[in-house]
Amino acid sequence: xxxxxxxxxxxxxxxxxxxxxxxxxxxxxxxxxxxxxxxxxxxxxxxxxxxxxxxxxxxxxxxxxxxxxxxxxxxxxxxxxxxxxxxxxxxxxxxxxxxxxxxxxxxxxxxxxxxxxxxxxxxxxxxxxxxxxxxxxxxxxxxxxxxxxxxxxxxxxxxxxxxxxxxxxxxxxxxxxxxxxxxxxxxxxxxxxxxxxxxxxxxxxxxxxxxxxxxxxxxxxxxxxxxxxxxxxxxxxxxxxxxxxxxxxxxxxxxxxxxxxxxxxxxxxxxxxxxxxxxxxxxxxxxxxxxxxxxxxxxxxxxxxxxxxxxxxxxxxxxxxxxxxxxxxxxxxxxxxxxxxxxxxxxxxxxxxxxxxxxxxxxxxxxxxxxxxxxxxxxxxx
Numbered sequence: 001x002x003x004x005x006x007x008x009x010x011x012x013x014x015x016x017x018x019x020x021x022x023x024x025x026x027x028x029x030x031x032x033x034x035x036x037x038x039x040x041x042x043x044x045x046x047x048x049x050x051x052x053x054x055x056x057x058x059x060x061x062x063x064x065x066x067x068x069x070x071x072x073x074x075x076x077x078x079x080x081x082x083x084x085x086x087x088x089x090x091x092x093x094x095x096x097x098x099x100x101x102x103x104x105x106x107x108x109x110x111x112x113x114x115x116x117x118x119x120x121x122x123x124x125x126x127x128x129x130x131x132x133x134x135x136x137x138x139x140x141x142x143x144x145x146x147x148x149x150x151x152x153x154x155x156x157x158x159x160x161x162x163x164x165x166x167x168x169x170x171x172x173x174x175x176x177x178x179x180x181x182x183x184x185x186x187x188x189x190x191x192x193x194x195x196x197x198x199x200x201x202x203x204x205x206x207x208x209x210x211x212x213x214x215x216x217x218x219x220x221x222x223x224x225x226x227x228x229x230x231x232x233x234x235x236x237x238x239x240x241x242x243x244x245x246x247x248x249x250x251x252x253x254x255x256x257x258x259x260x261x262x263x264x265x266x267x268x269x270x271x272x273x274x275x276x277x278x279x280x281x282x283x284x285x286x287x288x289x290x291x292x293x294x295x296x297x298x299x300x301x302x303x304x305x306x307x308x309x310x311x312x313x314x315x316x317x318x319x320x321x322x323x324x325x326x327x328x329x330x331x332x333x334x335x336x337x338x339x340x341x342x343x344x345x346x347x348x349x350x351x352x353x354x355x356x357x358x359x360x361x362x363x364x365x366x367x368x369x370x371x372x373x374x375x376x377x378x379x380x381x382x
Contacts, residue, residue, distance in 0.1 A: 127212025129309040130219035130231065133268050133329035134366070137336055142178055144336040147171040148369060178338035178365035179227050181214050183207060184346075185358045192356055207341075207360045219333070219366050220270075220313040228366035231270070231325050231333060232314075236371025242379045245319040247275070249282040249290055255326060255377050256304045263328040263373040269308040270325040274316050279303060279324075319382035327374030338363035 124131070137144065150172050156165035185203070192199075215228075222230040231237060240255045242248065256264060271279065280291040280301075292302045300307040306326075315321040339362050346357040368374065 124208050124212035124215055127209060128216035128219060129270065129311050130216065130329060130333060130366075131335060133270075133309065134219070134333035134335050135330050137334065139178065139336045139338050142338065144176040144178070144334075144365070146174050146176070146334070146369065148174050174367065174369055176334060176336045176365050176367045176369075178336050178363045180339075180361055180363045181211060182359065182361035183210060185360070186350060186355050187358060189354045189356050203343075203358065203360075211360075211362060215364060216311065217313045219335070220311055222366070224367065228335075228364065229368060231329075231368060231374060232322050232376060234368035234371065236368050237325075237327075237332075238371065238375045239322075239378050240375055242377060245317075245379045245382050247278055247282070247317060247323070247377070247379070249284055251377070252279070252282065252290060252324075253284075253304065255324070255375060256306075259327050259375050260372065263331060264306070266328040266330065267306045267326055268329060269303050269306060270311045270314060270329075271308065271323055272312055272314040272316060273310055275314065275323045276308065276310060278317055279308075317379065319379060322376050322378045324377040325374065326376070329374065332368055332370045332373035334367060334369045336365040336367075338365070 148171060149169055151170040153169050154165075154167040156167075158164055185206070218228040218230060220230045221232050222228040223233060224230070238258070240251070240258055242251050256267075259267060280289070282290050284290060290303055291308075292305075294301050300309055302308065314325070315323050317323050342361050344359040344361075346359060349355075349357055
């Protein structure tokens with residue numbers, strides 16, 4: 001129990017009130033004085049430790065590269081991360097080990113702060129419509145293994161006391177591999193040192209766009225061997241064969257109804273801009289356009305009641321081409337994200353020419369996991 005001034009006063013009163021107990025009272029007073037002194041010392045030591053910790057934190061903030069003297073103490077974590085990354089890109093400095101996570105023990109490789117990584121992934125998603133429609137999952141290894149239902153349970157009709165039939169589902173395993181994509185951006189050392197632009201935003205936008213284009217192409221026409229499997233290259237996605245080398249309104253309606261109702265109700269159309277222009281002109285037998293413009297800003301137009309998304313990697317209208325895909329991409333296609341975004345600054349390879357190489361990489365995979373949820377329109381070969 002902590003000794004308070006009141007407790008010390010009570011001990012003094014006890015000493016003066018007791019007869020024949022002088023030695024005991026003296027002992028109590030002596031102990032009280034010792035405990036009170038210890039309490040004061042402990043409190044002073046604790047206060048000194050707290051003050052020292054606060055000073056250390058303030059000094060660390062003020063010593064961060066590029067941190068203004070007056071505002072450093074009030075910076076948010078996001079601002080600190082951006083400044084640390086900016087310093088890393090400009091100079092290669094990794095002194096801010098609390099802010100920049102070193103990847104794989106390599107002092108020249110860092111995992112970008114969450115704010116920057118999020119910005120890059122958002123830009124990738126802008127270029128990749130399949131990502132916005134499909135299901136994405138973060139994985140902790142090179143391979144994602146998921147079960148897929150093969151045979152459903154079969155219930156049976158029974159009488160009140162009749163035997164109940166046994167039935168159990170069966171599953172198969174689907175493997176989704178992740179593949180690496182990378183790029184090297186050479187920049188002169190002088191430009192890095194003297195640039196007045198926001199390097200974080202520039203690199204995020206540039207690399208995000210290029211990674212997004214690469215990813216978008218893979219999810220549509222990827223070979224599945226050295227890159228993600230594309231919707232159009234998967235053998236599991238059904239094909240609706242058109243009767244001509246052009247798109248007809250009736251066949252679009254047939255394509256829509258070739259997909260199970262549950263999938264069609266959540267379905268989306270995928271086609272390139274040229275195909276969108278052709279489809280927009282189609283009418284039904286009553287003379288009404290199948291295409292319906294969006295009724296709200298930022299929302300896609302609809303075709304037979306389902307949204308239409310532009311994918312530049314979808315083939316154009318031509319004999320034998322597959323210009324349209326339709327279905328429930330959230331059920332039918334799965335994206336596996338292994339490494340979101342990683343940066344490495346190479347100061348040595350181009351040093352003789354004053355060049356710093358900023359290397360970026362990420363690992364991602366994708367595969368059709370439920371082919372019955374998707375379908376594609378193939379035009380007749382001339």
